[in-house]
Amino acid sequence: MSQPTDAKFALPTLTAMVVGSMVGAGIFSLPQTFGRVTGGLGALAAWAIAGGGMLMLALVFQTLARRRPELDAGVYAYAKAGFGEYPGFLSALGYWTVGCLGNVSYWVLIKSTLGALFPIFGDGNTVTAVAVSSLGVWIVHFLILRGVRQAAFINTVVTVAKIIPILIFLVFVGFGFQADIFAVNFYGGPGLEAEGLFAQVRGTMLVTVFVFVGIEGASVYSRYARRRADVGLATLLGFLGVLCLLVLVTMLSYGVMLRPDLAELRNPSMAGVLRAVVGPWGAVFVSVGLIVSVLGAYLSWSLLAAEVLFSAAKMESMPAFLSAENRNKVPFAALWLTNILVQCFLILTLFAEQAFLLALKLTSSMILLPYLLTAAYALKLAWTGESYEAGARERRGDLVRAALATLYAAGLIYAGGLTFLLLSLVIYAPGTALFVITRREQGRQVFTPAELMLFAVIAAGAVLAVYGLATGRIVV
Template sequence: MTQPEQQKFALPTLTAMVVGSMVGAGIFSLPQTFGRVTGGLGALIAWAIAGAGMLMLAFVFQTLARRKPELDAGVYAYAKAGFGNYPGFLSALGYWTVCCLGNVSYWVLIKSTLGALFPIFGDGNTVAAVALSSVGIWLFHFLILRGVKQAAFINTVVTVAKIIPILIFLIFVAFGFKADIFAVNFYGGPGLEGAGLFAQVRGTMLVTVFVFVGIEGASVYSRYARQRSDVGLATLLGFLGVLCLLVLVTMLSYGVMLRPDLASLRNPSMAGVLAAVVGPWGAVFVSVGLIVSVLGAYLSWSLLAAEVLFSAAKKESMPAFLAAENRNGVPFIALWLTNLLIQLFLIVTLFAQEAFLLALKLTSSMILLPYLLTGAYALKLALSGEGYRPDEGRRGDLVRAGLATLYAAGLVYAGGLKFLLLSLVIYAPGSVLFVIAQRERGRQVFTPVELGLFMAVGAGAVLAVFGLATGRIAI
């Protein structure tokens, strides 16, 4: 569908979509989430692995934007083009769920932040917290219904506004950095004597995935780009800038407080770190910055979620009704379904022991399939030569796509069986949408290979439900 010129996004707006999607709740919880499982050395190794892996993935998105400019909606379109209708559908469903879960984690963290002042909100998963968050969900819903362009403009402004408090945090913490404290924390210190370096690094992997989710933001919005070349460049610029912020926030915190103290901080733990340097006003400052940051990221992810459902419906892998737009060009039915799922997940947090950590790790687990299929598609193109001139070299693209695919596959192992099974609980019943889409267009529902994949997904979901029912899997 051809978009009117006023709907097209320039490079700064696309870059803001990437940064706005990545910089949300995760960066504000890094000191505590890293402090729980590793010291400074493990953190450095984790960021080196995550940075290298995600850089390869960023290169993959850049390559695919150049080699396959006709494919819109990023992760969904690449998975479908490379591996067929059902894997493409699973990628779209997984990415949509990631956006919804990420938004749930944002509301939980906002209410946890307010819980420091108003105990009624607790750790973000009390009845009062869920009720107030529900009001916020639907306020954003009606804002977005007024038009994608207006919402994207607000996202650009908020992205700039939320980077400022993070930069101020880094300045003050750099001045408060103590080399002797950092030295004690370097190998983990008290409490991690028995934990090997490999276990420490593995414990951070899903956290690093969570803070990088959104790297594909420009690719998902490729149909709005003024120039296709801007998609890859926006992805790289956004990634490199955010990576610097993430590493600095993590490593400087190890020079302010001992690791066990970092691990015991209340989220947003950046507030506790800054308060240790400048006093109580630092906690208030970070808390305000977090609320601005999270609300901005919430807007980005709501846009991305609706866009994925809309694009999948336009490509005939989701039911046709999800392609409906209102007079402002907003896929309003997709948006309604998105916010209903967010509302459902938010209610589930009432029964979770650690609501924010559950949302963080399940979000990270759900994104692995879309990332894995994207990397594998780029690898497939580089191996086959599709999209390349006969005299054009492919070795660089082959190496980068191979490393990106290997990184995504390794993350499945690092995440563990529990969250893999929990993700299948979402993939299996969600496949009903695929069945509806295939039948309403008079197609065979599954090919033999796809049927085998569906049966494997279903078996995993049954196993997960059994684990939940018997208490072997706890949320």
């Protein structure tokens, strides 16, 4: 039975999905995470690179939504169409894992925020914090089971609610901005004298990726879009709005506190910045805003993660049981598997020294493969002319944008470093079991020769990572 028209998402709802997915934990930690590694100049350079690269990626999603409208599963569908079954599966697996890891980071930050008032929560990775977070996971789980469109409506309301505290923060910090403090912070100041600009900018790259994860939210939900043209427009509008917020929060903070003091702030560090301007109530205000924001982002990512598994199963690249829906048209099997993995990751945070930072960087590392394959697919289409009419004028522009987006994604893998690349392979290698199950379900050969070589490389990297963890060369 086809869905009624009123069940479809209009442009404002799709845009809210993008904004709701991107504005979560990351923006509230920007003053401290940037203050640890760079000054104002490095921050400007980082946002220029990240903004330009992510703009190219947003335009890639817009182009693909227009050129290949039948591919309505977003990131995963593009990777499969461009590079085959196993790379497509890896993109789906990586993107799904990003949703799970991102959700873990949200719970850790909520409990770290509460830890300022209730020491029993610590930095978000105590036994009590994990127990309370687990309860929250399953409450949201059963909310979503009541209906994906109902949950999406709640997300739209929460998205509006969580933007308001950020805007109020910007107003007060803007009035408290001091040019002399900003001048001292501009080149980094004490503690960063030996660090060059390149090293400072590189240190921010995984952070900038983390705060932009979710830019593809409308693309993943394109099967619910009322008009296909709205998918690309929602992606672009959401990106531009969030970029403005991210840059303002970062740069205004450099005009309130010295960089070493920003680096020492407890997360959510926006709370410490506002406290410096207006007093203790500012920290409470930001903390409440963070909890609302993060719960909204958590809802978005629970929806997105389950949708990726469901869509991949419908396209026969994940086990068939993941395509099951309940009477409310919610992919319940995919949702159960998603939250089981979230629960496992939450338990693992008990053994991490800096749980939030680990989840942030690993989330950023895992998203790079799906982004790279999506950009490379757009590059492939523009290069070969597939889906373009002969002599189409837009082809050259699409080629340039896709090339820049591909270069940006590849550069991020380098900037992220070997450690987190190897840790991501620890997830990709065992996760391939789902691909094997799917192939055997269908009575098909598991790997082509090229796919087998790719899996061998992934497995070898995973073994190297496990060895590094066991010997202490890799520390989490």
